[in-house]
Amino acid sequence: MKITIYKLKTFLIIFATSINLLSNEYILVPKNILDVQTGKLIEANIHIKEGVIVSVSNKKPTLGKNKIIQLEGMTLLPGLMDAHVHLIGNNELNGYSSMAESTQLATLYGAKNAKNTLLAGFTTVRNVGAGQFADVALRDAIEKGVVDGPRMLVSGPTLSISGGHGDNNLLPFHNHGKSEKHSIVDSPWEARKAVRVNRKYGANLIKFTATGGVMSKNTDPNAKQFTLDEMIAIVDEAHSHGMKVAAHAHGLKGIKTAIKAGVDSIEHASFIDEDTIKLAIENNVYLSMDIYVSDYILGEGAKKGILEESLAKERKVGRIQRENFKLANSMGALMVLGTDAGIYNHGDNAKQFKYMVDWGMSPLQAIQASTINTAKLFGLDKVGQIKEGYNADIVGVYSNPLMDITALEDISFVMKEGKVYKDFN
Ligand code: ARG
Numbered sequence: 001m002k003i004t005i006y007k008l009k010t011f012l013i014i015f016a017t018s019i020n021l022l023s024n025e026y027i028l029v030p031k032n033i034l035d036v037q038t039g040k041l042i043e044a045n046i047h048i049k050e051g052v053i054v055s056v057s058n059k060k061p062t063l064g065k066n067k068i069i070q071l072e073g074m075t076l077l078p079g080l081m082d083a084h085v086h087l088i089g090n091n092e093l094n095g096y097s098s099m100a101e102s103t104q105l106a107t108l109y110g111a112k113n114a115k116n117t118l119l120a121g122f123t124t125v126r127n128v129g130a131g132q133f134a135d136v137a138l139r140d141a142i143e144k145g146v147v148d149g150p151r152m153l154v155s156g157p158t159l160s161i162s163g164g165h166g167d168n169n170l171l172p173f174h175n176h177g178k179s180e181k182h183s184i185v186d187s188p189w190e191a192r193k194a195v196r197v198n199r200k201y202g203a204n205l206i207k208f209t210a211t212g213g214v215m216s217k218n219t220d221p222n223a224k225q226f227t228l229d230e231m232i233a234i235v236d237e238a239h240s241h242g243m244k245v246a247a248h249a250h251g252l253k254g255i256k257t258a259i260k261a262g263v264d265s266i267e268h269a270s271f272i273d274e275d276t277i278k279l280a281i282e283n284n285v286y287l288s289m290d291i292y293v294s295d296y297i298l299g300e301g302a303k304k305g306i307l308e309e310s311l312a313k314e315r316k317v318g319r320i321q322r323e324n325f326k327l328a329n330s331m332g333a334l335m336v337l338g339t340d341a342g343i344y345n346h347g348d349n350a351k352q353f354k355y356m357v358d359w360g361m362s363p364l365q366a367i368q369a370s371t372i373n374t375a376k377l378f379g380l381d382k383v384g385q386i387k388e389g390y391n392a393d394i395v396g397v398y399s400n401p402l403m404d405i406t407a408l409e410d411i412s413f414v415m416k417e418g419k420v421y422k423d424f425n
Contacts, residue, residue: 001050007102025049027061030071030396033386036078036371039233039364039402048392051418055388071396071413071425077367078386079123079150079393079416080408081374082349083288084246084267086342087113087138087152088130094215094305107134114138116347119422121411123393124151124374124383126209126338128246129158130265136202148421151393153378155246156203157183159194159234165213165248175256188233188405191226195237206238207267210247210253214297214313215306215343219325220248221317222271223358226424231261244379246288250317252276259285265377267338269328270321277328286377288338289325291359292352294318296344326360335361336377337370350408363405392418 028046035042047055047063061068062258089098090107091113107271108133110130117125135154143151160166161182167184168176183198185191195206212219219225226234239262247258248340251269258266259279265286266272272280272287297306297314312330329335337356339349349354356366375384382391396413414422 010092015274024051025063026069026418027063028069028076028299028394028415029061030069030074030076032075034075034077034367035365036367036385038298041075041400041402046386046392046394046416047329048415051392053386053388053390055080055336055391056386058401068224069423070421073398073412074396074425075398075400076370076382076386076394076396076413077401078390079395079414080121080350080370081124081337081378082117082122082216082341082370083126083265083286083336083374083377084128084290084338084340085117085125085346085349086129086340087117087125087127087346088134089147089342091345092341093302094301095307095310095312097305099170103132103134105272106131107137110138111141111149113146113342113346114142114147114152114424117341117349118148118150118416119414120349120412121395121408121414122150122349123395123414123416124378124380125153126205126374126378127152127154127244128205128248131157133157133201133203134207139204139366140202150416151383153204154202155205155207156198156201158183158248159183159191159198159206159208161209161225161230162186163218165211165216165219167216169217169219187229188229191230191233192237195234195241195243199241199243205244205246206234207246207248209250210263212226212253213248213250214317215310218308221313222253223251226254226257228257228261231258231263235262244377245425250321260285265336265338268321270317272324272325274327274331277331277333280328281331281333282374284334286334286336286373287328288336288377289321289328290340290352291322291325292336292355293340293343294321300344310356322355322359325356327364329360334373334377335365335369336374337366350411353405353408357405363402364376367401367408392416
């Protein structure tokens with residue numbers, strides 16, 4: 001009898017251990033966890049199974065030693081998110097030099113960029129604009145585990161008017177690039193077709209340019225691009241397929257028209273004013289204001305081959321965008337972290353947090369902009385918090401980001417869907 005019980009016990013232990021191994025089960029034991037909803041630091045462990053958080057509790061871990069990840073001295077928070085990146089391509093190439101890069105080479109750079117982004121603590125990103133659906137390929141390669149990177153939501157090619165910010169204006173008429181023709185649209189029906197084509201080839205969302213931009217040749221950031229009718233067609237078509245719409249817009253007219261057309265987020269929002277901030281709030285429109293990148297463009301741009309024309313435009317946009325960021329935040333606008341990484345190095349995304357705090361956010365608000373708020377904008381309900389039932393997307397830092405937001409520039413632990421990608425423990 002004794003032997004049988006002993007055997008049974010051994011069997012159970014072996015069985016339980018192998019289940020743990022099979023089921024990818026861990027308990028993280030950190031110093032504390034930042035509850036990004038309340039801003040409270042909680043002393044608790046996180047039990048993870050099959051990539052999902054099964055409990056957050058201060059009970060003693062019950063799993064075997066080899067299943068416990070000690071994260072001594074670390075504060076954990078949900079994986080960070082960026083609403084505006086361009087992972088595809090070598091970001092050192094600007095202006096005319098970027099034209100020599102093939103899509104294949106750009107995509108391989110994308111793999112490198114994706115890894116750097118993930119290792120910097122960004123576990124979900126929205127890629128807003130990429131040629132030839134290279135972003136779809138990268139997203140799928142990451143999902144299949146072929147390359148390491150954040151979870152990606154992708155837009156495919158940006159919809160633009162002829163000669164708009166999303167068109168390629170570098171070449172003369174006789175050899176203008178033809179590759180992205182379907183996304184250059186000049187009527188509501190062409191716009192609808194482009195949305196349909198982008199969806200067909202795997203885009204999750206739609207990005208269009210509602211004004212000119214800084215980095216494009218011969219466009220004016222203040223000038224509206226697309227008519228209201230065209231914008232309504234884009235949004236209506238996208239929404240009827242369950243796709244969100246991100247509108248690039250610096251100038252006021254473009255911002256207003258895009259909000260009226262029903263977009264989900266305004267990217268940049270540089271020249272937004274009080275009335276339009278109210279309009280955004282009333283319509284649940286998120287503002288994704290990339291307020292770090294200006295320092296990079298003006299500091300490094302000339303060396304990196306950014307067109308002088310773009311530098312001149314940036315001098316008019318950067319400062320006012322920051323002031324309007326502050327105004328929008330003080331009025332209670334819905335704000336997300338969107339950086340435009342790709343203009344600068346991937347993995348430096350977290351540098352924007354300090355700017356968000358310098359321009360009026362509390363550290364907690366800045367963190368919420370990159371977790372809870374981004375999750376809502378992305379329409380993802382299992383990311384952005386460390387909570388039972390959520391994806392195990394978790395990052396760790398050695399100092400308290402509520403005391404010093406720059407702690408987020410130095411992420412020491414990264415887990416995505418239960419898999420550890422970085423552990424400087
Ligand atoms: N992609 C944007 C554009 O070309 C970048 C704007 C950067 N400047 C800024 N202040 N956010 O328009």
